[in-house]
Amino acid sequence: MGIVVSESIMTPVYVASDNIVNSMGLSTDEVIHCMESDSTGFRRYDDRSLTPSPLPLSLVNSELLETTFRSILAARHPEIIPGHFTRMEKMFIVSIHDALSKFPADTCGPETLLVISTTKGNIDLLEENKKDFIDPGRIYLWKMADFIGSFFGFANRPLVISNACISGVLALTMAERMIDTGRYKHIVVAGGDILSEFVISGFLSFQALSPQPCRPFDLSRDGLSLGEGCGTVILTSDPGIAAPIMISGSATSNDANHISGPSRTGEELAMAIGEAMKEAVTGAGDISFISAHGTATIYNDEMESKALGIAGLQEVPVNSFKGYWGHTLGAAGVIESIATIRSMKNNRLYRSAGFSEPGVPVPLNVIRKNADASVQNCLKIASGFGGCNAAIVFRKS
Amino acid sequence: MKEPYLITGWCIIRKDRIVRNDKVESVTENFVNFAAFIKALYKKETVSYPKFYKMDNLSKLGFLAAELLFKENTFLDRYDRKEIGIVIMNSSSSLDTDLAYNETIKDRSNYFPSPSVFVYTLPNILIGEICIRNKINGENAFLVSEKFDPERIIDGVELIMDKERAQACLCGWVEVLADRFEALLFFVGKENRLKEQGVQDGFVPFTSEHLVNFYENK
Numbered sequence: 001m002g003i004v005v006s007e008s009i010m011t012p013v014y015v016a017s018d019n020i021v022n023s024m025g026l027s028t029d030e031v032i033h034c035m036e037s038d039s040t041g042f043r044r045y046d047d048r049s050l051t052p053s054p055l056p057l058s059l060v061n062s063e064l065l066e067t068t069f070r071s072i073l074a075a076r077h078p079e080i081i082p083g084h085f086t087r088m089e090k091m092f093i094v095s096i097h098d099a100l101s102k103f104p105a106d107t108c109g110p111e112t113l114l115v116i117s118t119t120k121g122n123i124d125l126l127e128e129n130k131k132d133f134i135d136p137g138r139i140y141l142w143k144m145a146d147f148i149g150s151f152f153g154f155a156n157r158p159l160v161i162s163n164a165c166i167s168g169v170l171a172l173t174m175a176e177r178m179i180d181t182g183r184y185k186h187i188v189v190a191g192g193d194i195l196s197e198f199v200i201s202g203f204l205s206f207q208a209l210s211p212q213p214c215r216p217f218d219l220s221r222d223g224l225s226l227g228e229g230c231g232t233v234i235l236t237s238d239p240g241i242a243a244p245i246m247i248s249g250s251a252t253s254n255d256a257n258h259i260s261g262p263s264r265t266g267e268e269l270a271m272a273i274g275e276a277m278k279e280a281v282t283g284a285g286d287i288s289f290i291s292a293h294g295t296a297t298i299y300n301d302e303m304e305s306k307a308l309g310i311a312g313l314q315e316v317p318v319n320s321f322k323g324y325w326g327h328t329l330g331a332a333g334v335i336e337s338i339a340t341i342r343s344m345k346n347n348r349l350y351r352s353a354g355f356s357e358p359g360v361p362v363p364l365n366v367i368r369k370n371a372d373a374s375v376q377n378c379l380k381i382a383s384g385f386g387g388c389n390a391a392i393v394f395r396k397s
Numbered sequence: 398m399k400e401p402y403l404i405t406g407w408c409i410i411r412k413d414r415i416v417r418n419d420k421v422e423s424v425t426e427n428f429v430n431f432a433a434f435i436k437a438l439y440k441k442e443t444v445s446y447p448k449f450y451k452m453d454n455l456s457k458l459g460f461l462a463a464e465l466l467f468k469e470n471t472f473l474d475r476y477d478r479k480e481i482g483i484v485i486m487n488s489s490s491s492l493d494t495d496l497a498y499n500e501t502i503k504d505r506s507n508y509f510p511s512p513s514v515f516v517y518t519l520p521n522i523l524i525g526e527i528c529i530r531n532k533i534n535g536e537n538a539f540l541v542s543e544k545f546d547p548e549r550i551i552d553g554v555e556l557i558m559d560k561e562r563a564q565a566c567l568c569g570w571v572e573v574l575a576d577r578f579e580a581l582l583f584f585v586g587k588e589n590r591l592k593e594q595g596v597q598d599g600f601v602p603f604t605s606e607h608l609v610n611f612y613e614n615k
Contacts, residue, residue: 052508119519120495120518121490123495126495126496126499139492140488140489140490140492140541140543141490141541142488142541142542142543143543145541146543159540159549160540160541160542161538161539161540161541162490162519162520162521162539162540162541163521163524163537163538163539164519164521164522170538174538174553174556177556177560178552178556181555181556181559183552197502198495198498198499198502198518201502201510201515202498202510202512202515202518203515204510205510205511205512205515206512206515206516251536251562252536252537252538253479253534253535253536254483254524254525254528254533254534254535254536254537255528255534256478256525256528256529256531256532256533256534257529258529259516259522259525259526259529260512260516268534271479271534275562279560384519384521385516385519385521385522385525386519386521386522386523386524386525386537387525387528387529388521388524388525388537
């Protein structure tokens, strides 16, 4: 009589394809290339339609986005004019198109689902001058998702997840579980958010933004930097498409403490980390790298350091990718997971841009220089408004 | 066969009636607007939680639905707060508050973006409010769908409970846009756990058919 260990009967869920669209490029390769050459995606903007005062922002190059989008449109839907699409939809389409082009199986059948992760979707449709050729109904997140889904001919209605800054990690979590339980064979997870006056003014009102590009975990950190972008990951259980990276565990939790401030102790994030690692059958010593949420606000980074301390992970090399391209909100969990997956594939640890002096209560092993290393199991964590936390573990076979 | 999940408590708030655990109360006051409606309900139910007044409309509605559900229902206390999950869905996300916030930044000569409004431009803040009130620490997910979608609500709950990440879940549909609103919340538990406590009889199974029935007929 043996004990059935639930972990051992999990269906392997492979990460088969990916794309990043952000300030550093329109493909994962371009973004990684920029990180290798030590550059970041921030520029100082003084555009009054975006921000009332000059700010460093990480924006997608509009001309490049437009050119790339138009060539995709001409190939897939020459009958539609480009003016029918919002900036957000163009990013989603460019990102999903690139990921699909590198995925060998058909995705138009009933065994494929599109999952959209976003906090604000087409929020710029609230600006009155933006509605000329666009159905204003696509302010509804489900309607935007349906529009994107039908562009690619997905058979199922997309699933939309909007859970603040953990949206992206939660989308990967739910997608992994839906494949594991046999609901779908392939899931395309796309996370995206744009920067508009709506979001920037809100974070400014919170006094949460740094006047300089953000410095996660640094002693002098003084707030976050905002970014925009889109990330797409295609997950599959198809052994014929088996890729080296798998999702091996995931969990979420809630602080039940404050709607806009993180937990004082980090216990709740630590709880999610513990559950995800338990499912992944991974001990602290098996984790090669942690991609932290690392927003560079005083309290978030403090809380994360405490959570990693509780989980016994303070020695593990850690970075925050937000030092390169800012906080991309609903895209963050997906984009940062993709960068983590590239770390694993390339056996490279990327420095935490903006970090120089340790500045969190539990000392962490923050990566200072890009370096070769054996990168096997990795942890990605996220926390957000509403007290939500998420953790996901990736394994390399 | 998979262990059945059962609905151990529920609450519905609509413009014309409040229904909880099969008890129907008609709303007799004439409907003026959402703000007046929800304030009257808060007072009538003698909830004492000053933070309520700071919440946006979506949080007020979902928060009160949870209060009413748990008021006469002791099942919440049968679980460790870490083993309770929350899955909530709606159609318009936080659009009701997005529109309110947008008003504060539309006009350059009258520009007052407020952090206390901005924070509610995320729909999952409602889940945060319910978690704070009831000290719930389990898994959460906020989903957006055109219409009440029982299958995806059930999927969301099963993805948490089948994985043993929760033994019970609060789940349902909470939608507000201007004066159009409805809330249906269900508290769901696993049959085996309820059997252990000797209370498995008489509960409605947590199935798509039953959720549709609640939505259409209650």
